[in-house]
Amino acid sequence: MLLREVGYARPGSLGEAIELLAADDGARALAGGQTLINVMKARAGSPDALIDLAGIEELKGIELRADGTLEIGAMATYTELVESSEARARPIIGEVCAQIADVQVRNRGTIGGNLCTSDPTNHLPPLMAALGAQMTIAGAGGERTVPASEFFLGVYMTAVGVGEVLTKITVPAGRSDGFAAVTLGVEGTCIASAAASVNGGVTIALGCVDAVPVVLHPGSVDEDAVREAVRDANLDPPSDVHAPSSYRKHLAEVLAVRAVNQARS
Amino acid sequence: MSTVTTSRSIKVTINGTTYEREVEARKLLIHFIRDDLDLTGSHIGCDTGNCGACSVIVDGSLVKSCMLLAVQADGATVETVEGLAHGDELNKLQQAFKDHHALQCGYCTPGMLMSATALLRANPHPSEDEIKKGLQGNICRCTGYWNIFEAVKAASE
Amino acid sequence: MSTTTAPETTEVEAPAQDWKGQSVPRKEDRRLVQGQGVFVDDVKRHGMGYIHFVRSPYAHAHITSIDVSQAEEMPGVYGTLTGEEVAALTDPFFQISSVPGANLKDYALAVGKVRYVGEAVVAVVAETRERARDASELVEIEYEPLAAITDARHAQDDGVPTIHDDAGGNLMWHGTYEWGDLDAAFAEADKIVTIDELHFHRFNSTPLECDGALVEYNRGVGQWTIHTNNQFPGFAAIMMGPAMRTGLDKLRFVTQDIGGGFGNKITSHPQLVACCLLARKLGRAVQWTEWRTDFHMSMSHGNERWFHETEVAVKSDGTLLGFRTKALDDAGAWLRYEPLGGVIWAQVTPGMYKWRNIRVDFTQVATNKAPVSPNRGYSRMQHLWFTERVIDIVAKELDIDPVEMRKRNYIKTEDMPYETPNGCVYDSGDYARMLDIGLELIDYANIDQRRLEATARGKLLGVGIGSTLDSGTNNFGQSRMINSELQFSGNNEVATVKLDIFGEIVVTLGTTPQGQGHETTAAQVVADILKCSVDDVHVRAGHDSYWNSHAGFSGTYASQFAVTGLSAVKGATDLLAAEIKKLAGAVFGGVPEEALELADGGVRIKDNPDAFLPFMACGAIINANNAGLPEDLGVTLNCRYVYRPPFEVPDIERKFGNLTLTYATQIHVAVIEIDPETGAYDIVDYAAVDDCGKRINPQIVEGQVMGATAHALGAATHEHYAYDEDGNLLTPNFYDYHVPHALDMPPLKTAATESPSPFTPLGTKGMGEGGGAGIHAICAAVQDALRGHGDAIVSDSCNPYHRVWEMLQAPAEAGGRVSVVDA
């Protein structure tokens, strides 16, 4: 509950934030703090400095482009995504964000923080992977874009390097999406999750069954095809206090079917 | 250019009173409120951000003050349970909690009241499901919540 | 003279008849809804030091060295305390157990060895919380890790590590209980049902406020003031005094508001001793806040229990004749209240059923896990879960309807008071009627129809009943069955009621309420006797052992306030009422007491209402204007009463006697729907029917029923203190230890019947623990839903979704093993 000593700065621009982050290997971006502060309370991680992204206009806002593409600032909170009329262009985003934790966490937690955390139980990594989102990352060397399928590198590890900031999440147009999860209690932590998108091809992303979302492309939306795709993935999910591996493996199949069914309906 | 410092002077307005204090960057807002300012109505029930006993309203937004640093609240307006009553007169929600036996030990109550306050501001006539969703972030270990739902419903009528 | 206190506003209208029986809004709420309660962590002192405990990362290890020098040198650090110092300054805590558990040497901090992850090894004190935590990282402790034992079933195997060398093994306590004639029962039986293993899991009630203390030491008089939320200071004192080599009056316990207890705040005495030693050593007030993770890792887990080789003797028509079983209790690393769990269950030996022949072979062992201590429903819940499981398993095997099975075997209302095979006396109740009410609330008549509807939606519907007893007001003589040398018996509680100089009625309780509304219910009892308003009765908030309203068993635990606490209040108020009349009689010039009555906040002559003496005058006369009163008046208007329930010392040889005074009843009925694809289930309908005798405040009673229900539902579905093989707790916080949240709550229907206890002054019964009825009901409902879908037997008290799914996939392996033979 008691953090180690830490430095704090609240830069007013992205450039400044990148400079501060680059200046110290031990500095970390602070977004909603709904993971980072807890990690620090447990002293499981103790950055030298927190670079608070809250004052940076460039990271805020949700925009809908004419072609239906959504551009979401990394600092957009779940609440903003639930309430945003722009985000409604891709309704699944608001629907899923509304299931994350609770009002308080939704008021602070950000899409950028959720993705950068790359916690296998988080809702948004599989969702963004299924939607085919693109991540814009800015650093001292400029900007680059990474597809969601390559963004997640491991538990708590992403393509965002030291001194870099995830600035924007770009979601292509589309409406036929689905999400299904079995959670610890109603709308609790995911025990297993699946997101699906059937805009053109079929994409499924499974959560909680590996360190990063497992992305699958079944040949069709038919239940048999979906089940087969999950089986062919030869999943070997982790066992923990909430579920044995075998159960997660089974759920992956069931939830993939449910997510696809929602997406096609 | 902003600089990294391990402590700084902050100014926070809580329930109408403005406090200026030097705080360590590592101090949680809840500890600032409880320990430094002696506003002990807001409580701590966990160390992982799950229980909501520390819920306060910061610039109109309901948050758990154990997942916010005091320095992050610099310049903010904060509402806590101590600000709900009008003098000695309980507000509608407080009175409804009392009338409906929506508290037993009362430890979750301040956070619960702040969540209910935020809920009713955003949605003055919530359905039962909306009430549950609005209070999902607040753990109560005494009441089983049922009377709390009743109290919020009554206060919204 | 001017007065600055605002008059107390009258919030409550006087009822037509008694205050008792009315849902009077609670007195304590006004401060609590304003955030003006005083909880332990709100208490501060100038210059106080903050304590941080350095805890063991190992489940079992020798401590080879401790070096606190670097920590002590850190600026802002006031000092430290190690196990070595504790062992020099204190004696081991007194052990309740007979040998081998009696041989344990338990201190405030680990001495020489650690025995569970999270055990406190060193305490560090500094000027801020953060600094104490920082300095704790500089404490260097070297450990020599040992193998850990975490499964009680293997604690006595050959070659396993011994946790306490002093005990010579991991067995802590063993006792055999046998009543009736087992051989005859099994000979008479048509069938014998054998159940291989049943497991009641480890969890507790996780009060939202964790433990804590602020301790001051008065060097001049050698006395400690302990502001704490310990819920049973009487027990803490008898543990702490001898260990600290000090008289009990040197330990002053003070509390105001407590953020939930549920039994889990009884055994904080080791931490309190550490606080006391530090306050003395450092010459300053010290403060300890237990964080959630500390609580989960180290405080008061509920007893985990196995039942092995259970055999049930039953007639073909379902009539139960008797059972035998081997109970195995996992005490964790220390006996902090244990092995009392080894006898407490015997308060409800036959559950609610008429079987007369019972044998329980009870063993308690140590493991490298957090110590167990009382938890709401303490030890009876485990046993009642067992009897309810047995009922539903036997019903299933014999193909008898669970409702029929219960009604055939329930103890009947006409048999009350009913003496159980072990000499307990069930005071009153009508179980069958309560069950009917519960069934009606969930529309049991149409359940088959609903089952079909659920099936059409792809769901498996199940109905389950949990019937329990909430035994209250312990006869502490039962502790002698654990250790015949103990000198405890009976029970007591104290209250004082006085009339102050300005006529203020002041009530002082010995209890330590944690949300049970004692200020309110006590005022109701007083107001009825003194014929005044509850608003005129000032009940002091909290507890102070220096208030002189404190006895050996004072505290709030084990469902007893409505009996012990309120009977003490009634006794003291009756004394005060008599004194007021005596005084008035004298003032009115020798009017006999029978001619006087209390009314309208004073005393008057019955047929001369003009002769009226307000309480204010009474208080003023006795306290400040007493010249001329008769010498032998004997009135102080400050009345103390000790309520002592009518108990005998139990017969230790036969393990026979009345172990509790009252038996409240709860019958719950749950309807669930399982999603067979995932094993996830929803509670779609739920009824809780309660009978706790005369209810002083029905709203408060209902609140207790609701709270106990929520605890049970959480425990039945997710709450579990799970350990890995190395003894790491896997659910050390609310993130992984999932307690019910608002969205988890099912619809709830409640009802109540009132069967007054013939044994208590007010007809009340203790209540509030609930006996875990919801756990039993959910287990039964899951088993019912699985009927025809693999027919698994539910053998574990915790059934998260994956376990339900496993029972559907592999009923034989995942479910319990049961066999039936014709006798």
Ligand SMILES: Cc1cc2nc3c(=O)[nH]c(=O)nc-3n(C[C@H](O)[C@H](O)[C@H](O)COP(=O)(O)OP(=O)(O)OC[C@H]3O[C@@H](n4cnc5c(N)ncnc54)[C@H](O)[C@@H]3O)c2cc1C
């Ligand atoms: C009680 C509780 C329940 C929760 N339940 C769920 C749940 O069910 N599902 C779910 O998905 N999540 C859940 N969460 C996690 C929550 O969604 C977090 O908000 C999220 O994981 C992190 O987002 P944040 O904005 O708070 O990031 P922070 O905590 O501020 O940061 C997290 C990490 O990301 C880095 N980071 C953040 N933003 C950026 C950026 N723009 N660029 C580079 N690095 C960045 C930080 O440096 C840090 O390492 C829960 C949290 C709590 C407290």
Ligand code: FES
């Ligand atoms: S103390 Fe803040 S959520 Fe528990």
Ligand code: FES
């Ligand atoms: S009233 Fe005790 S935790 Fe809610």
